[in-house]
Amino acid sequence: MTFRNADVLLDVLRYQLGLTGAKPGCLNGDCGACTVNIDGAAQKSCLMLAVEAIGKEILTIEGLNAPIQGVFVDQFAFQCGYCTSGFIMNAHSLIETKKNPSDEEITAWLESNICRCTGYMEIEKAVKSVIHLPKGP
Template sequence: MVNILGKTIMTLNINGENKEVAAKPSDILLNTLRNELGLTGAKPSCENGDCGSCTILVDGWPIKSCLMLTVEAIGKKIMTVEGLEDAPIQKAFVEKWGFQCGYCTSGFLMVCHALANIHPDANDYVIQEWLQSNICRCTGYEEIKNAIKSIM
Protein backbone atom coordinates (compact mmCIF):
# COMPACT_ATOMS: atom_id res chain seq x y z
CA MET A 1 0.00 0.00 0.00
CA VAL A 2 1.19 3.51 -0.88
CA ASN A 3 -0.20 6.81 0.41
CA ILE A 4 -0.91 9.45 -2.23
CA LEU A 5 -2.55 12.74 -1.22
CA GLY A 6 -4.67 11.24 1.54
CA LYS A 7 -5.54 8.15 -0.47
CA THR A 8 -4.01 4.72 -0.32
CA ILE A 9 -3.38 2.51 -3.32
CA MET A 10 -4.60 -0.98 -2.45
CA THR A 11 -5.25 -4.21 -4.29
CA LEU A 12 -8.68 -5.80 -4.05
CA ASN A 13 -9.82 -9.13 -5.44
CA ILE A 14 -13.02 -8.26 -7.31
CA ASN A 15 -14.90 -10.90 -9.31
CA GLY A 16 -11.80 -13.09 -9.43
CA GLU A 17 -9.40 -10.38 -10.60
CA ASN A 18 -6.96 -8.26 -8.62
CA LYS A 19 -7.71 -4.56 -9.07
CA GLU A 20 -5.75 -1.58 -7.80
CA VAL A 21 -7.81 1.25 -6.35
CA ALA A 22 -7.07 4.53 -4.65
CA ALA A 23 -9.21 5.07 -1.56
CA LYS A 24 -9.23 7.13 1.61
CA PRO A 25 -9.36 5.23 4.91
CA SER A 26 -12.95 6.43 5.34
CA ASP A 27 -14.22 5.35 1.89
CA ILE A 28 -16.98 2.78 1.89
CA LEU A 29 -16.69 -0.19 -0.43
CA LEU A 30 -19.95 0.68 -2.23
CA ASN A 31 -18.51 3.99 -3.44
CA THR A 32 -15.19 2.44 -4.40
CA LEU A 33 -16.90 -0.25 -6.45
CA ARG A 34 -19.08 2.28 -8.24
CA ASN A 35 -16.78 5.29 -8.58
CA GLU A 36 -13.31 3.77 -8.87
CA LEU A 37 -14.08 0.47 -10.62
CA GLY A 38 -17.24 1.29 -12.59
CA LEU A 39 -19.13 -1.65 -11.05
CA THR A 40 -22.55 -0.05 -10.67
CA GLY A 41 -24.61 -3.17 -9.97
CA ALA A 42 -24.53 -2.54 -6.22
CA LYS A 43 -26.98 0.34 -5.77
CA PRO A 44 -26.82 3.18 -3.26
CA SER A 45 -30.09 3.64 -1.46
CA CYS A 46 -30.46 3.85 2.31
CA GLU A 47 -26.68 3.88 2.88
CA ASN A 48 -27.17 2.61 6.43
CA GLY A 49 -27.54 -1.15 5.88
CA ASP A 50 -31.32 -1.42 5.97
CA CYS A 51 -32.37 -1.99 2.35
CA GLY A 52 -29.81 -4.39 0.84
CA SER A 53 -29.64 -2.75 -2.60
CA CYS A 54 -25.86 -2.62 -2.25
CA THR A 55 -25.41 -6.29 -1.28
CA ILE A 56 -22.28 -8.01 -2.57
CA LEU A 57 -20.57 -11.24 -1.53
CA VAL A 58 -17.46 -11.16 0.64
CA ASP A 59 -15.80 -14.56 0.86
CA GLY A 60 -19.12 -16.04 -0.28
CA TRP A 61 -21.31 -14.31 2.30
CA PRO A 62 -23.75 -11.45 1.59
CA ILE A 63 -22.54 -8.13 2.94
CA LYS A 64 -24.03 -4.68 2.54
CA SER A 65 -21.25 -2.74 0.86
CA CYS A 66 -22.46 0.55 2.33
CA LEU A 67 -21.39 -0.76 5.76
CA MET A 68 -17.91 -1.95 4.81
CA LEU A 69 -14.85 0.22 4.44
CA THR A 70 -12.82 -0.36 1.31
CA VAL A 71 -9.73 -1.07 3.38
CA GLU A 72 -11.59 -3.92 5.11
CA ALA A 73 -11.88 -5.68 1.75
CA ILE A 74 -8.12 -6.19 1.40
CA GLY A 75 -7.40 -9.93 1.35
CA LYS A 76 -11.06 -10.85 0.83
CA LYS A 77 -12.75 -12.26 -2.27
CA ILE A 78 -15.38 -9.78 -3.38
CA MET A 79 -18.13 -10.70 -5.84
CA THR A 80 -20.52 -8.17 -7.30
CA VAL A 81 -23.55 -8.89 -9.45
CA GLU A 82 -21.32 -8.28 -12.48
CA GLY A 83 -19.32 -11.34 -11.42
CA LEU A 84 -22.24 -13.77 -11.38
CA GLU A 85 -21.73 -14.61 -15.08
CA ASP A 86 -25.00 -16.35 -15.92
CA ALA A 87 -25.54 -17.94 -12.52
CA PRO A 88 -28.70 -20.09 -12.27
CA ILE A 89 -30.37 -17.51 -10.02
CA GLN A 90 -30.25 -14.91 -12.79
CA LYS A 91 -32.19 -17.14 -15.18
CA ALA A 92 -34.60 -18.07 -12.37
CA PHE A 93 -35.34 -14.40 -11.65
CA VAL A 94 -36.24 -13.89 -15.30
CA GLU A 95 -38.34 -17.05 -15.57
CA LYS A 96 -40.17 -16.50 -12.26
CA TRP A 97 -40.60 -12.72 -12.61
CA GLY A 98 -38.45 -12.10 -9.52
CA PHE A 99 -38.07 -8.39 -10.24
CA GLN A 100 -40.19 -5.35 -10.97
CA CYS A 101 -38.40 -2.01 -11.28
CA GLY A 102 -35.01 -3.71 -10.89
CA TYR A 103 -33.38 -1.35 -8.39
CA CYS A 104 -33.18 -3.95 -5.62
CA THR A 105 -32.65 -6.90 -7.96
CA SER A 106 -28.86 -7.03 -7.84
CA GLY A 107 -28.91 -7.17 -4.04
CA PHE A 108 -31.51 -9.95 -4.07
CA LEU A 109 -29.55 -11.85 -6.71
CA MET A 110 -26.47 -11.79 -4.49
CA VAL A 111 -28.39 -12.91 -1.38
CA CYS A 112 -30.12 -15.70 -3.29
CA HIS A 113 -26.90 -16.84 -4.97
CA ALA A 114 -25.19 -17.07 -1.57
CA LEU A 115 -28.20 -18.83 -0.05
CA ALA A 116 -28.19 -21.46 -2.80
CA ASN A 117 -24.47 -22.08 -2.23
CA ILE A 118 -24.49 -22.05 1.58
CA HIS A 119 -27.87 -23.73 2.21
CA PRO A 120 -28.71 -25.68 -0.97
CA ASP A 121 -31.51 -27.53 0.86
CA ALA A 122 -32.99 -24.46 2.57
CA ASN A 123 -36.57 -24.77 3.74
CA ASP A 124 -39.19 -22.00 3.57
CA TYR A 125 -38.19 -20.64 6.98
CA VAL A 126 -34.51 -20.28 6.03
CA ILE A 127 -35.40 -18.69 2.70
CA GLN A 128 -37.68 -16.18 4.42
CA GLU A 129 -34.99 -15.36 6.99
CA TRP A 130 -32.41 -14.70 4.29
CA LEU A 131 -34.77 -12.59 2.18
CA GLN A 132 -35.52 -10.33 5.16
CA SER A 133 -32.08 -8.78 4.73
CA ASN A 134 -33.26 -6.94 1.60
CA ILE A 135 -36.21 -4.69 0.86
CA CYS A 136 -38.25 -4.56 -2.33
CA ARG A 137 -41.00 -2.00 -2.59
CA CYS A 138 -42.46 -3.35 -5.85
CA THR A 139 -43.11 -7.08 -5.34
CA GLY A 140 -44.74 -9.25 -2.73
CA TYR A 141 -41.57 -11.39 -2.51
CA GLU A 142 -43.43 -14.46 -3.80
CA GLU A 143 -41.73 -14.28 -7.18
CA ILE A 144 -38.33 -13.97 -5.50
CA LYS A 145 -39.10 -16.98 -3.28
CA ASN A 146 -40.22 -18.92 -6.35
CA ALA A 147 -36.98 -18.05 -8.13
CA ILE A 148 -34.76 -19.27 -5.30
CA LYS A 149 -36.85 -22.43 -4.82
CA SER A 150 -36.58 -23.24 -8.52
CA ILE A 151 -32.79 -23.62 -8.33
CA MET A 152 -32.64 -25.59 -5.09
Protein backbone atom coordinates in the same frame (compact mmCIF):
# COMPACT_ATOMS: atom_id res chain seq x y z
CA MET B 1 -5.89 1.99 -6.69
CA THR B 2 -6.14 4.41 -3.82
CA PHE B 3 -9.07 5.36 -1.64
CA ARG B 4 -9.70 7.05 1.65
CA ASN B 5 -9.88 5.10 4.89
CA ALA B 6 -13.41 6.41 5.30
CA ASP B 7 -14.66 5.12 1.93
CA VAL B 8 -17.24 2.38 2.13
CA LEU B 9 -16.84 -0.56 -0.21
CA LEU B 10 -20.01 0.38 -2.12
CA ASP B 11 -18.62 3.76 -3.15
CA VAL B 12 -15.29 2.30 -4.22
CA LEU B 13 -17.00 -0.38 -6.30
CA ARG B 14 -19.29 2.14 -7.96
CA TYR B 15 -17.27 5.28 -8.35
CA GLN B 16 -13.70 3.98 -8.66
CA LEU B 17 -14.25 0.65 -10.38
CA GLY B 18 -17.38 1.64 -12.27
CA LEU B 19 -19.26 -1.42 -11.02
CA THR B 20 -22.67 0.17 -10.59
CA GLY B 21 -24.62 -3.07 -10.23
CA ALA B 22 -24.53 -2.70 -6.45
CA LYS B 23 -26.97 0.09 -5.64
CA PRO B 24 -27.17 2.66 -2.89
CA GLY B 25 -30.62 2.54 -1.30
CA CYS B 26 -30.15 3.73 2.25
CA LEU B 27 -26.42 3.61 3.19
CA ASN B 28 -27.66 2.29 6.49
CA GLY B 29 -27.91 -1.45 6.00
CA ASP B 30 -31.71 -1.32 5.87
CA CYS B 31 -32.48 -2.21 2.26
CA GLY B 32 -29.87 -4.65 0.92
CA ALA B 33 -29.68 -3.15 -2.59
CA CYS B 34 -25.88 -2.93 -2.26
CA THR B 35 -25.35 -6.60 -1.37
CA VAL B 36 -22.22 -8.25 -2.77
CA ASN B 37 -20.37 -11.43 -1.81
CA ILE B 38 -17.17 -11.33 0.22
CA ASP B 39 -15.37 -14.67 0.31
CA GLY B 40 -18.67 -16.33 -0.52
CA ALA B 41 -20.77 -14.60 2.14
CA ALA B 42 -23.44 -12.01 1.43
CA GLN B 43 -22.39 -8.58 2.65
CA LYS B 44 -24.05 -5.19 2.44
CA SER B 45 -21.31 -3.16 0.83
CA CYS B 46 -22.54 0.09 2.40
CA LEU B 47 -21.72 -1.33 5.82
CA MET B 48 -18.15 -2.36 5.02
CA LEU B 49 -15.16 -0.11 4.59
CA ALA B 50 -13.18 -0.68 1.43
CA VAL B 51 -10.04 -1.18 3.54
CA GLU B 52 -11.71 -4.13 5.25
CA ALA B 53 -12.01 -5.85 1.88
CA ILE B 54 -8.30 -5.82 1.11
CA GLY B 55 -7.13 -9.35 0.34
CA LYS B 56 -10.65 -10.68 0.17
CA GLU B 57 -12.45 -12.08 -2.86
CA ILE B 58 -15.27 -9.75 -3.86
CA LEU B 59 -17.95 -11.02 -6.19
CA THR B 60 -20.42 -8.47 -7.56
CA ILE B 61 -23.44 -9.02 -9.78
CA GLU B 62 -21.30 -8.12 -12.80
CA GLY B 63 -19.15 -11.19 -12.19
CA LEU B 64 -21.98 -13.58 -11.42
CA ASN B 65 -23.10 -16.25 -13.86
CA ALA B 66 -25.54 -18.47 -12.00
CA PRO B 67 -28.95 -20.11 -12.50
CA ILE B 68 -30.59 -17.71 -10.06
CA GLN B 69 -30.33 -14.93 -12.66
CA GLY B 70 -32.27 -16.88 -15.25
CA VAL B 71 -35.06 -17.86 -12.89
CA PHE B 72 -35.45 -14.27 -11.73
CA VAL B 73 -36.16 -13.46 -15.38
CA ASP B 74 -38.53 -16.39 -15.92
CA GLN B 75 -40.50 -15.76 -12.74
CA PHE B 76 -40.82 -11.98 -13.26
CA ALA B 77 -39.09 -11.64 -9.88
CA PHE B 78 -38.37 -7.94 -10.42
CA GLN B 79 -39.99 -4.91 -11.97
CA CYS B 80 -37.93 -1.75 -11.68
CA GLY B 81 -34.81 -3.86 -11.13
CA TYR B 82 -33.16 -1.58 -8.61
CA CYS B 83 -33.16 -4.09 -5.74
CA THR B 84 -32.43 -7.01 -8.06
CA SER B 85 -28.64 -7.09 -7.90
CA GLY B 86 -28.71 -7.20 -4.12
CA PHE B 87 -31.50 -9.75 -3.96
CA ILE B 88 -29.73 -12.02 -6.43
CA MET B 89 -26.38 -11.78 -4.65
CA ASN B 90 -28.02 -12.57 -1.33
CA ALA B 91 -30.03 -15.46 -2.79
CA HIS B 92 -26.96 -16.79 -4.57
CA SER B 93 -25.05 -16.77 -1.32
CA LEU B 94 -27.89 -18.67 0.37
CA ILE B 95 -27.99 -21.26 -2.38
CA GLU B 96 -24.23 -21.77 -2.22
CA THR B 97 -24.15 -21.92 1.56
CA LYS B 98 -27.18 -23.96 2.58
CA LYS B 99 -28.29 -27.27 1.20
CA ASN B 100 -32.08 -27.56 1.11
CA PRO B 101 -32.83 -24.62 3.39
CA SER B 102 -36.18 -24.56 5.15
CA ASP B 103 -38.74 -21.80 4.55
CA GLU B 104 -37.61 -20.22 7.83
CA GLU B 105 -34.00 -20.22 6.72
CA ILE B 106 -34.89 -18.72 3.34
CA THR B 107 -36.88 -15.99 5.06
CA ALA B 108 -34.08 -15.32 7.52
CA TRP B 109 -31.73 -14.67 4.60
CA LEU B 110 -34.00 -12.76 2.27
CA GLU B 111 -35.75 -10.55 4.80
CA SER B 112 -32.68 -8.34 4.86
CA ASN B 113 -33.51 -7.01 1.39
CA ILE B 114 -36.43 -4.79 0.41
CA CYS B 115 -38.26 -5.03 -2.90
CA ARG B 116 -40.82 -2.26 -3.30
CA CYS B 117 -42.31 -3.40 -6.63
CA THR B 118 -43.21 -7.07 -6.32
CA GLY B 119 -45.24 -8.80 -3.65
CA TYR B 120 -42.25 -11.14 -2.98
CA MET B 121 -44.11 -14.24 -4.18
CA GLU B 122 -42.27 -14.09 -7.50
CA ILE B 123 -38.93 -13.88 -5.70
CA GLU B 124 -39.88 -16.82 -3.47
CA LYS B 125 -40.77 -18.90 -6.53
CA ALA B 126 -37.53 -18.00 -8.27
CA VAL B 127 -35.31 -18.80 -5.30
CA LYS B 128 -37.09 -22.05 -4.50
CA SER B 129 -36.90 -23.18 -8.10
CA VAL B 130 -33.10 -22.96 -7.95
CA ILE B 131 -32.85 -24.58 -4.54
CA HIS B 132 -34.74 -27.54 -5.93
CA LEU B 133 -32.67 -27.77 -9.10
CA PRO B 134 -30.57 -30.93 -9.30
CA LYS B 135 -27.14 -29.96 -8.00
CA GLY B 136 -23.97 -30.91 -9.88
CA PRO B 137 -21.58 -33.59 -8.57
